Amino acid sequence: MEIVVRVPPDTPDGARLFLAGSGPLGDWHPAAVPLTACDDGSHRAWLDVPSHFRAQFLVTQGRWRAAETDPRGHEHPPRELHAAPHAEVHVGGWGRTSVRYHADFHSRFVPRSRTVCV
Numbered sequence: 001m002e003i004v005v006r007v008p009p010d011t012p013d014g015a016r017l018f019l020a021g022s023g024p025l026g027d028w029h030p031a032a033v034p035l036t037a038c039d040d041g042s043h044r045a046w047l048d049v050p051s052h053f054r055a056q057f058l059v060t061q062g063r064w065r066a067a068e069t070d071p072r073g074h075e076h077p078p079r080e081l082h083a084a085p086h087a088e089v090h091v092g093g094w095g096r097t098s099v100r101y102h103a104d105f106h107s108r109f110v111p112r113s114r115t116v117c118v
Contacts, residue, residue, distance in 0.1 A: 003081070004088045005035055005043040005059055008071075011094065012061075017043045020067070021057025021081070024049070031062040053083040059091050069093040 005017060019025055019033035026032020035043035056078035059068040068076050071092035081087060105116040 001047045001049050001053075001084060002086050003035075003045045003047065004086070005045075006088065006090045007041070007043065008091060008093055011091075015061050018060050018062055019045060019057045020060050021078070022055045024053075025055045025057050025081070030060045030064050030067065035059075049083050051083050053081075055081045057081055059089060061094060066094050069095055 003019065007015075007017070014037075017035040017037075018031045019035065020028055020030045021032065022028065033045055033047070035045050037043050058076060058078055060066060068091045070076050073093050073095060076092065079089065102116045102118070104113045106113045
């Protein structure tokens with residue numbers, strides 16, 4: 001099975017992209033299945049999957065802070081993947097606007113500062 005990922009123009013040059021998904025797609029690790037950058041600007045993966053294969057996935061830049069979004073920057077729901085010879089995905093944008101990260105967060109309950117996501 002070939003998966004073709006088309007990315008938006010603001011994708012950083014040289015960005016490494018991955019599939020993160022359920023089950024054999026890495027149990028939702030953000031850098032589970034590496035994609036190969038191609039000369040036409042797409043990124044591709046070739047998977048050997050059984051005919052009954054089904055999974056959910058998202059495209060990431062290797063971390064959840066840089067996971068795919070819709071074109072307005074909102075969180076994209078997981079995509080469905082079924083066994084087929086070819087699947088094509090169009091990424092709308094990058095980043096997580098629904099999650100806020102607070103670096104160097106101090107608390108009287110925790111001895112050291114840390115990054116907190118809400």
